[in-house]
């Protein structure tokens with residue numbers, strides 16, 4: 386009957402578990418395996434059977450009075466009545482037939498006990514395997530500390546450990562409650578196994594606690610590392626911004642420096658160009674001096690002295706050699722009439738002209754400044770030494786420069802009654818050369834108009850000529866096809882100049898009734 390009740394109880398428990406998935410007695414849903422619940426009930430039943438009261442009930446063949454159910458796994462007893470189909474009345478003595486069947490009943494009970502003990506041993510073995518599995522899980526958790534899934538797994542295993550601990554505690558109590566039973570070897574081994582299992586369970590709990598502590602330490606370290614990383618990112622960002630600003634500043638400084646260097650480079654180029662021109666001028670001047678000296682020596686024959694008149698500077702300009710006044714001289718001649726931009730004038734050598742244009746005052750210093758009332762004679766007197774230097778082998782160029790109507794033509798040519806620089810220069814040259822001169826004088830006259838070069842002394846109509854670079858040592862630029870006329874005397878020269886002037890292109894401008902619309906070049910070659 387007891388076994389029948391056990392079977393019914395197990396079937397009820399297993400049915401309840403399968404239907405709702407939770408044991409009925411422990412009150413911890415899903416935390417205690419159903420097999421443990423069944424085992425606990427079975428152990429409770431065995432304890433009751435081995436108790437004096439149970440043995441008495443078996444010997445008497447009646448139900449225990451009061452009828453109690455086997456203790457639940459938590460040690461409490463149920464006051465529920467035993468099933469009535471057992472049919473036994475409490476306190477009623479056994480009959481003779483029942484007493485005759487007692488040895489057989491005891492043998493059956495003994496066998497049943499042995500079977501139940503084997504069943505319990507199987508359950509213990511199963512618990513042992515579960516503990517080993519949990520130890521393996523804990524070992525895996527030791528390798529992966531810090532992960533969220535591992536933490537959950539640790540919590541789950543901890544709960545399972547708690548349940549197992551409770552089950553083992555219950556078993557231990559039940560085994561102790563059995564009291565002295567038949568001296569079999571299996572219960573002692575089971576007790577040792579239980580002790581060992583308890584030790585291993587405690588070890589697993591210690592390991593879990595250690596893992597938790599290690600996890601907490603690593604979380605603290607992780608938070609510290611995250612804070613340090615954030616601080617490092619902020620410092621790096623600030624450093625990058627600071628360096629970027631410094632590089633911008635350096636770049637601006639380099640740009641300013643580069644602009645300054647470019648300007649300095651331009652100035653140096655200008656200086657080099659000026660120096661080169663100065664050297665070329667000096668070289669040309671030296672060549673002229675050498676050429677003149679060789680000519681003078683050759684004309685006097687070897688070993689002879691220069692003629693008296695050729696040993697010094699030309700007559701009319703004593704002590705005023707052009708080389709003493711530099712290669713380039715700038716002279717300023719002011720036209721009669723008041724100019725709105727003219728502020729003040731300091732005439733004479735090294736004079737100055739101060740102007741004011743658009744509110745800006747500028748002061749110019751020149752080699753010579755001629756006032757508005759300066760005559761043509763005064764102007765030529767200053768230029769005559771340069772004109773006559775060509776007789777000593779110098780190359781001379783005199784040109785005028787200025788705004789339209791400022792008196793360039795007047796200064797260079799002048800009216801017939803008051804001739805300008807060119808007629809006076811020719812007169813001075815021919816006078817210097819004398820009647821029995823040794824020089825050959827040729828004249829050419831060209832006009833540059835609308836970027837075309839025209840021969841003003843051409844026999845036919847003026848033709849457009851080409852300007853080319855002349856051979857080395859023959860005077861630089863040459864105009865191919867240009868007419869050169871021999872000039873035997875001053876009268877012929879004036880006639881030729883008059884002819885050339887008449888061929889120039891002239892037109893009226895807003896500032897000059899007879900403005901020379903071209904540039905005229907008169908070349909006198911000796």
Ligand SMILES: Nc1ncnc2c1ncn2[C@@H]1O[C@H](COP(=O)(O)OP(=O)(O)OP(=O)(O)O)[C@@H](O)[C@H]1O
Pocket residue numbers: 719720721757787788789790791792793794795796894897899900901902
């Ligand atoms: N110093 C001066 N004394 C008297 N008259 C002058 C003087 N300078 C210029 N003139 C007169 O000013 C006018 C213009 O002079 P001129 O033709 O020489 O100017 P320009 O510079 O040659 O002009 P353009 O470039 O247009 O040919 C002329 O009538 C000229 O007589």
